Amino acid sequence: MQHVTPDRILLVDDDREIRDLLVTYLTKNGMQVVAVPTGRHMRAALEESGPFDLVILDLMLPGDDGLALTRDLRAGKHKATPILMLTARGDEADRILGLEMGADDYLAKPFAARELLARIRSVLRRTRMLPPNMRSTDEAPVLAFGDWRLDTIERHLVDAEGVVVSLSGAEYRLLRVFVDHPQKVLSRDQLLTRTQGREAELFERSIDLLVSRLRQRLRDDAREPRYIKTVRSEGYVFSMQVEGQDR
Known part of the structure; x- marks a missing residue:
């Protein structure tokens, strides 16, 4: 039987209960998950445990918020990594701004874990539709x-x-x-x-x-x-x- 490498997910959310719930659920569904509470921890995880297939990023975080972190990701060496943004805000403008800054999808809280799983799979599927030479690579500044x-x-x-x-x-x-x-x-x-x-x-x-x-x-x-x-x-x-x- 062919071995399938699990998708590696980096989850950034300051709510410990949500982190624990999603780690358990996504792990049961065959994914490897690293969960951290802040942007500082996210950067450390990218350096120490990366690369990841997808980043799940909460919009409301202490310190740098999800919009700032999305901008940083898209400007750095992880710019090709898909981002799925989580938001509790009802303001549609925040979601649009997240997409404009480079997020690939968003999901409003509260949400069902199975819907998040479906969104993750959808984003990964779209990303992998592109042949390797169609994916962004690091270039000159x-x-x-x-x-x-x-x-x-x-x-x-x-x-x-x-x-x-x-x-x-x-x-x-x-x-x-x-x-x-x-x-x-x-x-x-x-x-x-x-x-x-x-x-x-x-x-x-x-x-x-x-x-x-x-x-x-x-x-x-x-x-x-x-x-x-x-x-x-x-x-x-x-x-x-x-x-x-x-x-």
Whole structure:
């Protein structure tokens, strides 16, 4: 019988009862779980026990909250690790902000353990739909193309005159997929999976709107684009050469 390596989950929640309950439940369902109470402990676990297949991150934490930790994860060497955010807040804006910063999914408390398990499996399945060469890899801190430089630490664009152009989380993730794979035709399904997670299932054409927004950031003429070209019936291709640089 073929040996299956268990999925490794890092759970970050300051509620000990929730940690104990989820560790027991997820372990019974074949996962290896490391549970910690704060962002400081999360960083230590990533260094000492990583890598992990997925991070479950509570929004409300002492010290650095889940939004700050999501931003840090997406800017560091663990940027490709999927994040599932837990939130007790009723404000939809917090959930949207979490997704914009790079979370792959969210689940509002209180929740059933089996729903969390289903979300974990769904996020992992979407992530693994991408072939290995479609997953984010560590690159130079600055990626240069055409008239632009993309600062992968600060997650913004800089034009030829040094003017900074801000990007939303979704815009940055889409641009990273493009610049990581220049001159390759990428389907809408591949781009949706990487940039929008579960929302992709609800808005199949939303990638076109996101590409349109990114073209505006790049000052790219949609009728005669220099950077992102449409390939009829297939998807999009980033047509520029990309060069890694130091900051």
